[in-house]
Amino acid sequence: MQKAASDSGGTMAEIQLRKVNKRWGSFVGVDNFDLTIADQEFLVLLGPSGCGKTTTMRMIAGLEDATDGEIIIDGKVVNDLDPKDRDVAMVFQSYGLYPNMNVYENIRFPLKVRKVPEAEHDERVRRASAMVELDDFLHRKPAELSGGQRQRVALARAIVREPNVFLMDEPLSNLDAKLRVSTRAQIKNLSHELKVTTVYVTHDQIEAMTLADRVVVMKQGKVQQVGTPTDIYDHPANTFVASFIGSPAMNLMEGELRAGTFTGDNVSISGLTGPDGPVTLGFRAEDAALATDGAGQITAPIYTIELLGDATMLTVRAGRQLVSVKAHKEFRAAIGDMVSFTVPVPICHLFDQQSGMRIDQQPGMRVAAT
Amino acid sequence: MSTSKAMQQSFALRFSSGAFLAFWCLLAAFPIFWIAIMSFKSPVDAFAASPWDVITGPATRANGDGLSILDIVLGLCVLYFAVRWAFTRLPELVRHYCPPGIIALGWIFGALIYAIGFVLIFFGLLPLILGPLNGLLGPLGTPVLGLTTEHYVAVWAENEFYRNFLNSMLVTAGVVTVSLTVGTLAGYGLARSGSDLAFWLLILALIFRALPHSVLVAGYLPVFINSSEILAPIFGEGAPTLYGQPWAVIAVLVAINQPFTIWMLRSFFQNIPAELDEAARVDGCSHFQAFRRVIMPVMWPGVITTGLFSFLLGYNDFLVTSLLLDAQNQTMVPAIAGYFNRETTTTDQVEAVAAAVSITAPLFLLVMIFQRQIVSGLTAGAVKG
Numbered sequence: 001m002q003k004a005a006s007d008s009g010g011t012m013a014e015i016q017l018r019k020v021n022k023r024w025g026s027f028v029g030v031d032n033f034d035l036t037i038a039d040q041e042f043l044v045l046l047g048p049s050g051c052g053k054t055t056t057m058r059m060i061a062g063l064e065d066a067t068d069g070e071i072i073i074d075g076k077v078v079n080d081l082d083p084k085d086r087d088v089a090m091v092f093q094s095y096g097l098y099p100n101m102n103v104y105e106n107i108r109f110p111l112k113v114r115k116v117p118e119a120e121h122d123e124r125v126r127r128a129s130a131m132v133e134l135d136d137f138l139h140r141k142p143a144e145l146s147g148g149q150r151q152r153v154a155l156a157r158a159i160v161r162e163p164n165v166f167l168m169d170e171p172l173s174n175l176d177a178k179l180r181v182s183t184r185a186q187i188k189n190l191s192h193e194l195k196v197t198t199v200y201v202t203h204d205q206i207e208a209m210t211l212a213d214r215v216v217v218m219k220q221g222k223v224q225q226v227g228t229p230t231d232i233y234d235h236p237a238n239t240f241v242a243s244f245i246g247s248p249a250m251n252l253m254e255g256e257l258r259a260g261t262f263t264g265d266n267v268s269i270s271g272l273t274g275p276d277g278p279v280t281l282g283f284r285a286e287d288a289a290l291a292t293d294g295a296g297q298i299t300a301p302i303y304t305i306e307l308l309g310d311a312t313m314l315t316v317r318a319g320r321q322l323v324s325v326k327a328h329k330e331f332r333a334a335i336g337d338m339v340s341f342t343v344p345v346p347i348c349h350l351f352d353q354q355s356g357m358r359i360d361q362q363p364g365m366r367v368a369a370t
Numbered sequence: 371m372s373t374s375k376a377m378q379q380s381f382a383l384r385f386s387s388g389a390f391l392a393f394w395c396l397l398a399a400f401p402i403f404w405i406a407i408m409s410f411k412s413p414v415d416a417f418a419a420s421p422w423d424v425i426t427g428p429a430t431r432a433n434g435d436g437l438s439i440l441d442i443v444l445g446l447c448v449l450y451f452a453v454r455w456a457f458t459r460l461p462e463l464v465r466h467y468c469p470p471g472i473i474a475l476g477w478i479f480g481a482l483i484y485a486i487g488f489v490l491i492f493f494g495l496l497p498l499i500l501g502p503l504n505g506l507l508g509p510l511g512t513p514v515l516g517l518t519t520e521h522y523v524a525v526w527a528e529n530e531f532y533r534n535f536l537n538s539m540l541v542t543a544g545v546v547t548v549s550l551t552v553g554t555l556a557g558y559g560l561a562r563s564g565s566d567l568a569f570w571l572l573i574l575a576l577i578f579r580a581l582p583h584s585v586l587v588a589g590y591l592p593v594f595i596n597s598s599e600i601l602a603p604i605f606g607e608g609a610p611t612l613y614g615q616p617w618a619v620i621a622v623l624v625a626i627n628q629p630f631t632i633w634m635l636r637s638f639f640q641n642i643p644a645e646l647d648e649a650a651r652v653d654g655c656s657h658f659q660a661f662r663r664v665i666m667p668v669m670w671p672g673v674i675t676t677g678l679f680s681f682l683l684g685y686n687d688f689l690v691t692s693l694l695l696d697a698q699n700q701t702m703v704p705a706i707a708g709y710f711n712r713e714t715t716t717t718d719q720v721e722a723v724a725a726a727v728s729i730t731a732p733l734f735l736l737v738m739i740f741q742r743q744i745v746s747g748l749t750a751g752a753v754k755g
Contacts, residue, residue: 100667
């Protein structure tokens, strides 16, 4: 075990979760989670609170027992192993620093309990603290540090051991917006440098998009979609993923598809392929374009207009639904004015109205089954 | 000083609240203050009708035991500097000369040297200098305040009060050790467990806490009296009779105290986030290592506060100790009660008062040493618990 801990370069830290379930009585926390996380992959578990993403991570860490299913790290079933024997390092949402120790001792603690030779301690602590730019704070107590510094101590404590797997449980959610951006960049850079398999839990879709090699979107314990950030953004598997990813969320309009023509309130788009019947049509705000001559597929009165700086966000009322469209930053109009815009067929997504599942139009797309 | 105008109190309010505070302090402190004075006077003065005589002690002075103005001034000076040094120079020296690993040991060692030094100067050097000086100074050197330590000598040496002191220490040490060991483990377990069993255990502890102490004594008494028969199958012929032994008292006091320590320590543990345990577990600790190396260092204020309450229970207990201990194992509180009960001279009464004053000294010392931890422990419990 010690050998593996001090020498992660040689080990393959592939994590396999085989039909993992977590139930508390009749409540299902995680439902049939089945996934292989490749060595050195940065995987983000994304979902609203209570979707089971943190529980999944805690099961990998060994802080929570899986009700059934197998968790395999580096080819070894770890279900019955203690957290300390799984060679994982974890960064907690509220840091979990030891308040009685100074920064140096906090970072050194894993080396001390794991009985790494004393002679290596100083060098490794200093290397880890340099990576997160904490050199000047080594003799402070956690209480004397700002939130961002504390989270960096937690990061340093995780990397000092050079573990096989990093687990990060919403590490940025206690930081203010500006610090979040810079720490996010730091985490991205660290993971690139350390090349360690990382599982990262967040409810923030921007963090997921920026950090991940692959994203797992979860809802109520069920995996909704697994894919690269581009996959998830461009080809959402269902209406939940479509509305969760992206800012603003994807526009979803209910209507009828008949002979390739979608008709809804104030909408008519033709040239689509799909079975006839009630469907939900989705498109992203930035993919629609304003039609100057009033000949677009959607023509509706403006509900509100927001200046974003780099663009102008229009929201129009199309029947019962509000639809957002990104316009040029110079665009100005009054609330209530009629506007018209075009929605190109290739960027339209069709979803089944009952199940919310994607109705696949383009061939060769990877969509995870639920 | 920098209080804003809106927050300033009117003079009348300040005066009346100050006056009330002074009156209340006097009222609360009076008994302690009065017995402290009495214990240093000869019986005639201690029970004098005029309070002024009790304070100045003319009869004590007439016996040749008294302090001159010079004695008082010099004595107060030494005391003042002793206290100041204890709070400034002593910590400095300990920090400077003691390696950081054994700081607790350094403190004990430093305090011991300091105490010996103080006793040597105050009781050895000071009288030696003051004797000839008083003779030279005339009116300044004549005794004005009667003061004698004869009752303390009588109580501690002749009445062998030190035996009671040692018995008290044995009983309290036993109670504190057992209560805290079981209490921290149980409190930690119960704080971290969400099971129904944990809840019912706590309710059960609460019920035991509510029982009158005498019920527990009555329950244990027959067992202790017959313990040699009960224990004979295990220990053979030499099985002890527990009745009258300090061990019996420790067992009963722990039974009284344990529910309270478990509840109190549990609430302290609950204030420590579970993330700390989890971080330690992931960092490489076993369950017990996480408890010992991560949780306990954070818990010290709670342990010390709970330990102080356990100490007070054992130290001040009268009912259990007076019922269960035989004469040679008697602790201080029942021993003092015994002095007062004796139908004898006023000298015995003053000796009893001196004994009563002496048993408060360790409490003062204890609170002084641990005041910071006790305050943080008490307020942490008050704010978060």
